[in-house]
Amino acid sequence: MVAYIEDIARHEGQAVTLRGWLHNRRSSGKIHFLTVRDGSGFIQCVMSRQAVGDEAFARADHLAQETAVVVTGAVRADKRAPGGYEIDVTALEVVSEAQNYPITPKEHGVDYLMDRRHLWIRSQRQQAVLRVRHEVINAVRDFFNSRGFILADAPIFTPSACEGTTTLFPVQYFEQETAFLTQSGQLYNEANAMALGRVYCFGPTFRAEKSKTRRHLTEFWMVEPEMAYANLDDVMDLAEGLVVSVVERVLERRATELKALERDTSKLERVKSPFPRVSYDAAAEIIRKKGLAFEWGGDFGAPDETALSEEFDRPVAVHRYPSAVKAFYMKPDPERPDVALCVDVLAPEGYGEIIGGGVRIDDYDLLLKRINEHKLPQEAFEWYLDLRRFGSVPHGGFGMGIERVVSWICGLEHLREAIPYPRMLYRIYP
Ligand code: 4AD
Numbered sequence: 001m002v003a004y005i006e007d008i009a010r011h012e013g014q015a016v017t018l019r020g021w022l023h024n025r026r027s028s029g030k031i032h033f034l035t036v037r038d039g040s041g042f043i044q045c046v047m048s049r050q051a052v053g054d055e056a057f058a059r060a061d062h063l064a065q066e067t068a069v070v071v072t073g074a075v076r077a078d079k080r081a082p083g084g085y086e087i088d089v090t091a092l093e094v095v096s097e098a099q100n101y102p103i104t105p106k107e108h109g110v111d112y113l114m115d116r117r118h119l120w121i122r123s124q125r126q127q128a129v130l131r132v133r134h135e136v137i138n139a140v141r142d143f144f145n146s147r148g149f150i151l152a153d154a155p156i157f158t159p160s161a162c163e164g165t166t167t168l169f170p171v172q173y174f175e176q177e178t179a180f181l182t183q184s185g186q187l188y189n190e191a192n193a194m195a196l197g198r199v200y201c202f203g204p205t206f207r208a209e210k211s212k213t214r215r216h217l218t219e220f221w222m223v224e225p226e227m228a229y230a231n232l233d234d235v236m237d238l239a240e241g242l243v244v245s246v247v248e249r250v251l252e253r254r255a256t257e258l259k260a261l262e263r264d265t266s267k268l269e270r271v272k273s274p275f276p277r278v279s280y281d282a283a284a285e286i287i288r289k290k291g292l293a294f295e296w297g298g299d300f301g302a303p304d305e306t307a308l309s310e311e312f313d314r315p316v317a318v319h320r321y322p323s324a325v326k327a328f329y330m331k332p333d334p335e336r337p338d339v340a341l342c343v344d345v346l347a348p349e350g351y352g353e354i355i356g357g358g359v360r361i362d363d364y365d366l367l368l369k370r371i372n373e374h375k376l377p378q379e380a381f382e383w384y385l386d387l388r389r390f391g392s393v394p395h396g397g398f399g400m401g402i403e404r405v406v407s408w409i410c411g412l413e414h415l416r417e418a419i420p421y422p423r424m425l426y427r428i429y430p
């Protein structure tokens with residue numbers, strides 16, 4: 001019977017066939033120990049000469065790493081085995097050989113591995129990260145789908161900027177026009193929210209960030225909810241609920257992966273409601289008290305965010321940044337117009353901003369003024385202004401970067417491992 005390694009416990013005592021690849025091999029001379037992986041897990045297969053015969057036994061002693069193999073044998077429980085089970089091999093079929101696989105168990109440099117990313121993802125650690133990513137994405141979808149949000153996607157080719165004009169990727173759109181890869185689906189999301197009430201979009205977004213930090217990709221996935229008739233508290237409640245739910249779900253369903261990643265899960269277990277909510281002013285004060293030179297009015301840099309998050313054992317929501325450092329669509333606080341009704345959620349342990357959002361300008365005249373102040377082409381925003389012409393209501397939402405969240409939950413040093421094929425300033429291969 002064909003089985004997957006992740007289901008192996010169900011087959012204890014039975015003969016199964018595993019279809020996979022040889023990950024590792026050692027031998028005592030009398031017995032070969034073959035670690036086989038099949039995409040769903042890793043398992044040790046024990047092969048004796050007696051069980052398979054001289055020829056097969058001798059051949060197995062020369063199989064190279066990543067050779068495709070089909071292994072048949074009996075499932076035996078063994079407390080010492082990493083997954084709790086081993087296979088007593090009765091037959092091994094070589095499907096195709098792999099010679100000189102370039103990624104060996106020894107240490108390789110990051111550039112070497114990144115050039116071979118298409119193979120590197122076969123490693124135990126990278127597989128664990130990608131499984132956590134899968135869980136994060138599904139947790140996000142389930143969260144919104146179970147709360148009445150409608151998935152309505154935003155286009156990737158767009159005629160205009162959403163998050164500032166300095167990080168746009170232009171693309172030739174047939175002969176006449178230049179289009180841009182989307183930086184955020186938010187503007188379309190706002191239109192969708194006026195049609196459907198509560199919506200979200202979820203897709204790849206692009207930023208021509210010339211920065212070489214460990215927190216920036218040029219292509220990343222973002223989930224963006226948007227709600228009609230929402231205020232800043234509604235936005236913060238939603239953001240908090242989402243983060244708690246995603247972390248809980250990964251802890252519950254991906255314990256094996258977190259263990260493979262040697263993640264200190266006690267830190268993730270503290271991610272519970274309520275999150276501290278501090279104003280930008282209060283945050284700036286905390287940062288200054290910790291000895292960093294920080295001037296009111298600027299955006300927080302990575303060291304500032306780290307200093308701030310060290311004060312808390314869970315994510316922190318920072319609200320009401322100066323309008324000047326935020327995007328054109330941010331609604332000013334009516335009680336204090338120099339700050340915006342916006343929020344950033346910063347992850348603990350120095351992982352920085354995972355969520356950015358807020359309340360949008362719903363007044364036609366003010367929005368038009370901001371479009372002009374930001375020197376954005378008004379024609380391209382006529383449809384967006386329409387939302388303020390026809391039944392405008394207070395509304396808001398946010399964007400959460402998937403790779404930032406995966407990177408934090410997995411405890412990664414760099415965002416590049418949080419996506420199968422990272423795109424960065426100096427990396428577009430493979
Ligand atoms: O704070 P940002 O720029 O907000 C927006 O794009 C809003 N329009 C979203 C909205 O309100 N609908 O980006 C949102 C999140 C950040 O908090 C971060 O997690 C992620 O997107 N992000 C990046 N992730 C990886 N690489 C980059 N270059 C990123 N830029 C932003």
Ligand code: MG
Binds near residue numbers: 344356
């Ligand atoms: Mg932001």
